[in-house]
Amino acid sequence: MCIQIGSHTLSAPVVVAPMSGVTDRPFRRLARRLGAPLVVTEMIASHAVLRDVLEETRKAEIDAEDTPAVVQIAGWEPEVMAEAARMMADRGADAIDINMGCPAKKVVNRYAGSALMRDEVLAGRIMEAVVGAVDLPVTLKMRLGWDADNRNAPELARIAETSGIRLITVHGRTRCQMYTGTADWSGIRAVVDTVSLPVVANGDVVDIATARACLAESGADGVMIGRGCYGRPWLPAQVAAALNGETPRPDPDARERRDILAEHLDAMLSHYGVQSGIRNARKHIGWYTEGLAGSAAFRQRVNNTTEPSVVFAEIDRFFADFGSDGKSGNENAGRIAA
Incomplete structure (x- = not known):
């Protein structure tokens, strides 16, 4: 299995999730040194980027070794998102990821993150604007839907493919679930069956066994590891080795x-x-x-x-x-x- 992002082919189908307050520059550098194929930046607020807010622009600082450098942006206005994407491209990003999955109240209350799954028209306009703004691959991260009665990930995936999105990541929970319960990996298969794009499955991947189970149940092309990396920046490399048929390094003593x-x-x-x-x-x-x-x-x-x-x-x-x-x-x- 392999995942292509623009001209970059990942060494294994394993991605470290964008996590606010976690996947900062020091963490990304460390995880990559330990063998993680790809670590996405923290979510960056588009409005704050345009205002040159230090807290946000610092999140977009990229190391030469951080290749491919995937920068995730969030927002609710197509024009602002497009301009933020252009700025990230100028700063060395290799790809732009659009956040339509964050469930945090302070994000969805501003109609960003997973709130965009409730407005497919606006979501489509944002994707088209960002894709048209940069000469880089644009990816999308979303959830299964807003709640149990509105699991519209397959529909949004169709819009994403039409808009020129190159890869989709799906967290196997709805926004209203937040991080409770268990991720529905089988629900991600509906997205896999809907589009021809690469699909990455996210949610409750915490070790090699769950990575394999997630891939088998979802049919996805790769896995994204989030909270399982807390205190274990070596985990993505272990999962990558196992999925490549290699012997993973043991946990550090x-x-x-x-x-x-x-x-x-x-x-x-x-x-x-x-x-x-x-x-x-x-x-x-x-x-x-x-x-x-x-x-x-x-x-x-x-x-x-x-x-x-x-x-x-x-x-x-x-x-x-x-x-x-x-x-x-x-x-x-x-x-x-x-």
């Missing part, structure tokens, strides 16, 4: 995990500055250590300081309690592999 976490924290401090870097890193530190013996007390200590040297020292001290196999001497210790 305690020392390797400590080194990855330290690398990630250092990159965040460089990217955001000390104070913002420490604050933004706290959730990642929690994910890397979740379920391990003593992690609650460790996180409390880390969350009560803004001094990087203290945080690095706490990380060293925490992982020193674990052997090379990732287990501590405490028989009640949690497991390293999430």
Whole structure:
């Protein structure tokens, strides 16, 4: 299996989802270094891009190694979305992804994200405007629909194909489900059967087994991994290897995990500055250590300081309690592999 995005062929049909506050430049760089075939940027608000808001423009910073660089934009006005796409193309994007899947209230209340699935005419105008604005492949991310009574993903997929969209990603939940329940992978098959475009399935892919099950049930061409990457930036590479018929690398042991976490924290401090870097890193530190013996007390200590040297020292001290196999001497210790 392979997925083509413009002139770029992915090494495996595995994509890391665009996740606000997660797939920033430090995370993308780390995940790519560990072997992820593709990591999409955080969702970027089109209006904020046109106003040159630093918080949004920083999300679009692209590394030379970040290839193909897929930038996701969100909004509700075709002309604004088109101009934002042009700006992202000028900044080095290899492809533009349109967000019609975000379920967050602050997004849908402005009639963006998954709210656009309720207005197929406007959704089509946005797609046509963005496709016409850039000489780049444009992709779409959406959900199964707004709610259980309005699962119109196949209809929107037809519009997308007619509009010139080159690839569609479908999260196997409706907007009203948010992230509750389980993803309906079989529901994605209706999109696969409707269009000739590549379709990527998203939702509840958390390991190799669920990736394979998702592909089998959905009939999709690839998988997108979201929350399963929390604290596990090595997971996409493991899934990619397995789907390519290779032997995946094992989960990192305690020392390797400590080194990855330290690398990630250092990159965040460089990217955001000390104070913002420490604050933004706290959730990642929690994910890397979740379920391990003593992690609650460790996180409390880390969350009560803004001094990087203290945080690095706490990380060293925490992982020193674990052997090379990732287990501590405490028989009640949690497991390293999430």
